[in-house]
Amino acid sequence: MSAILIQNSNLLDVEKAEIIKGINVLIEEDKISELSDKEIKSSTAMKIDAKGKTLMPGLIDAHVHITATSVDLGRISNYPHSLTALRAGKLAEAMLMRGFTTIRDCTGADWGFHQAIEEDVLKGPRLFFVGKALGPTGGHGDRRPKTFEGDICNCYQGTMHDTLTVDGVAEVQKAARRELRKGAHAIKIFASGGVASPDDPIFGLQFSEKEIKTVVNEAYSWGKYVLAHAYTTEAITRAVNCGVRTIEHGNLMDRNTAKLMNKKNVYLVPNLVTYEAMDTEGEKYGLPKVSLEKNKFVKDEGIVALDYAYTEGVKIGYGTDLLGELQVYQSREFILRQNIMPKSEILKSATLINAEIVNQKDQIGIIKEGALADLLLIEGNPLEDFSVFQDQGKYISLIMKNGKIYKNNLN
Numbered sequence: 001m002s003a004i005l006i007q008n009s010n011l012l013d014v015e016k017a018e019i020i021k022g023i024n025v026l027i028e029e030d031k032i033s034e035l036s037d038k039e040i041k042s043s044t045a046m047k048i049d050a051k052g053k054t055l056m057p058g059l060i061d062a063h064v065h066i067t068a069t070s071v072d073l074g075r076i077s078n079y080p081h082s083l084t085a086l087r088a089g090k091l092a093e094a095m096l097m098r099g100f101t102t103i104r105d106c107t108g109a110d111w112g113f114h115q116a117i118e119e120d121v122l123k124g125p126r127l128f129f130v131g132k133a134l135g136p137t138g139g140h141g142d143r144r145p146k147t148f149e150g151d152i153c154n155c156y157q158g159t160m161h162d163t164l165t166v167d168g169v170a171e172v173q174k175a176a177r178r179e180l181r182k183g184a185h186a187i188k189i190f191a192s193g194g195v196a197s198p199d200d201p202i203f204g205l206q207f208s209e210k211e212i213k214t215v216v217n218e219a220y221s222w223g224k225y226v227l228a229h230a231y232t233t234e235a236i237t238r239a240v241n242c243g244v245r246t247i248e249h250g251n252l253m254d255r256n257t258a259k260l261m262n263k264k265n266v267y268l269v270p271n272l273v274t275y276e277a278m279d280t281e282g283e284k285y286g287l288p289k290v291s292l293e294k295n296k297f298v299k300d301e302g303i304v305a306l307d308y309a310y311t312e313g314v315k316i317g318y319g320t321d322l323l324g325e326l327q328v329y330q331s332r333e334f335i336l337r338q339n340i341m342p343k344s345e346i347l348k349s350a351t352l353i354n355a356e357i358v359n360q361k362d363q364i365g366i367i368k369e370g371a372l373a374d375l376l377l378i379e380g381n382p383l384e385d386f387s388v389f390q391d392q393g394k395y396i397s398l399i400m401k402n403g404k405i406y407k408n409n410l411n
Helices: 081-097 111-118 168-181 209-221 233-241 255-263 272-281 289-299 301-311 324-329 332-339 343-357
Strands: 004-013 018-028 031-036 046-049 054-057 059-064 100-105 126-129 133-135 163-165 187-190 226-232 246-252 267-269 375-378 396-401 404-408
Touching: 004 375, 018 054, 054 343, 059 343, 081 100, 081 111, 081 324, 081 396, 081 404, 100 343, 100 396, 111 126, 133 168, 163 168, 168 187, 168 209, 187 209, 209 226, 209 233, 226 233, 233 246, 233 255, 246 289, 246 301, 255 267, 255 301, 267 343, 272 289, 272 301, 272 324, 272 332, 289 301, 332 343
Parallel strands: 004 046, 004 054, 059 100, 100 126, 133 163, 133 187, 187 226, 226 246, 246 267
Antiparallel strands: 004 018, 018 031, 054 375, 375 396, 396 404
């Protein structure tokens, strides 16, 4: 891989929330080797004139589902792996073209997807994955119809084959070990009911404290962590006290729960955009009526929970949780958070904080010497206007991941 020299850029320092003009950046192999406001000389590097453009770190989405290729999960439940993989590849590439150079897939993707992206077989963001999420019988991941009488078989679980239904400490422990053996970067559990699942109540608690602690201990023994799908105050509190590191959704939390999360240094990954998108377009794409009703219940509460989390100092990641056809709204999460958080803090969520969540602090989500060369050149200033991220990457002139250019509209 040849060297690349980006010249005359307006560098967005997401940590200091400021634009620094006239910055030159030398990329060698997959990393940033030199950063300076003075001339950088290189006789071999490919030169890119970034005058008038904003140079910023690649974006990170900490909650995606690339194998959820349709909003109607029931419709795709019996699709073969091959078709799911090909469709997921298209979704992943679209994410990269929106400027997301790293994603954390929160159920569905596996080591095969990870490796395909690493080898550039699929063009997509750097992928961190959790493998199959763990949930109890009757929980968010148990998608059997009410008329199904038999026991569930974890050798095949329908919808993208993305969940494991397990009960009791022994089953939970074995399932966690199985996903870790297969390369999962973290383990996901269902700690409360959900929206997309028609049969489990939102307020239902899923897994006992002993089961949750078992998963946490297994993940910790591998140097990994646990993320929990959880909506309510009680579900979040149980998960936090059991050692879970990130809470996904969190729409129904109260202020005291936010205070607890801050005290325990637990991250929140809200997903405001998925509830808006399901509210406006879910029915069109086959979301069941009961899920639409659940969605209306939690939609507006998500803003309130975000306010609690932000004002109480919780570290907030950027996540979208969009399914299938709705993934085109991935960048709208920036817009929806503006009423609660300053733009500078939202940018930190999608870069610095998400880098911490995936255990890549100082490697991604930042522009500094020694960091991986995940870079965007933007028309406009994201500190002032989030429209620069809209329209499917229209205003992103250059996209670089690992020092390789995937989009270049400058030449």
